Amino acid sequence: MWELLYAPFMIRAIIAAAVTGLAAPGVGTYLVQRRLSLMGDGIGHITVTGVALGLLTGTSPTFTAVVVAVIGALLIELIRASGRASGDLALALLFYGGIAGGLVLVQMAGNGAFALQGYLFGSIATIAPDDVVVSVILAGIAIVVGLALMPQLFAVSNDEEFARASGVPAWFYNALISVLAAVTVSVAMRTVGLLLVSALMIIPVATSQQFTRSFRTTMLAAMGFGLVAALVGVVVSAYLNLPPGATIVLVALAGFVVTSPVGLLLQRRRRARVPFDPEALPLHEEALEAHRHVHGPGCGHVAVEHGDHVDYVHDGHRHAVHVTGDGKHYDEH
Structure with missing residues (x-):
């Protein structure tokens, strides 16, 4: 029974799931704070073009996905910051353009449609050793930057106008958040898939918000919930022969549902015990x-x-x- 956990493909899957479970909610906390919860979903659709470009040219789909995702994320931020379109509208414009461009390129690639399935819905059981190394490096960068620059990134996420008035280069840090989101999506595409990556970025954050009050605590708790969901999901999917990406998301969603009554009770008790003179x-x-x-x-x-x-x-x-x-x-x- 336990031999499955020691299989080489399973070890690679667990490592990839662990780094994804940490990085996705970590970056997702900033997106929730910016009220751009669907940004991960939009970047995921843009990344389809990057994957399809890699399949068409015969290069690494992971590399082309990262490049296209970063460019798309910066375009979203540029359109939003210019005031020519809101954040949601900017997401929608590139959302549909990315998925349409990806489908056209996949058709041109001939047999690329089958390979694209693994990126759309995740294929963690077949992830190669090189992909694991890339995932660990990219996820590590996203986690380290997100934690090290937390004061600046929180400032622009919480109140961009006040941060700008305080001398913080708001555009730079907003763009950095977008780049971190793009990198995280690229990391998670082999774990949960491009169509489900946004769920792993948002659901653990929503779960942690039920118990926490400060931004730092929310972020760290979300990373913990994401890690547990990713590890439990990949193990359950292996033993029950279920789709790994969907199983991880369902585990994360189940965690939110199960903890909701406890979170509601804690919030009521917290309000009742507010210091009062x-x-x-x-x-x-x-x-x-x-x-x-x-x-x-x-x-x-x-x-x-x-x-x-x-x-x-x-x-x-x-x-x-x-x-x-x-x-x-x-x-x-």
Whole structure:
């Protein structure tokens, strides 16, 4: 039973799955922060042209895929930054152009359609040793850059205008995120396939967001969830003779579904235990009737984090303390 795990092809598959499971959610965290969750999917379709170009010319499809993916990612960022089209529209323009160009080139390649299947849906069981080495190198670069430049990359992902006003070269770091996404897609195309790569970049991030509050913790937790999903998925697919890429994505999705109730419970408990100073909460007027209720963690009302303060739901209203010229009072809204 365990002999399968020690087979050479299985060892290569596990290594490729591990580096993909770490790199994809790591870069995907920045895409989610930028509200470009589908960027991995768009780059994946552009990469089809790169793979088809490699099959047509007889060169390495991995090499041509990386080159075309990086060029496509930079074009997306250039179109978005120029203001001539939104990020979603830029994705759509290259999304359809990439898939159409890939199909034309595959048809010109003659027998390239069959080989393209392994890149579209993943073929981790047949990955060659050279491809494993390339995957490890590219994934390592994406992980190291994503972690080392986290402050700068987070700044432009979270608030691009503020980052630019602070002197951060926003275009450069935005372009770097796009390049990292392109490299990650190229790494993952043999693991989960170009059509499913976006799922592995996004689902672990969505799972980690249920439990974390800071960006750094979210990113590290997402990489952990991605690693587990990739390893479990590739092992399960080997023993049950299932498609590896689809199995990895389904495992990641199952992890999100299973942890959702726990994440919801933790979020409710976190809101209820928000630090609160009862002395900072004066009397307030409600429905023109004065009463002396003081909101706090033990008051029985739902606490809702709202910017730099806490609102409490009371009699169908959200009460928030504010300071004005006439002193402190509650606003109802």
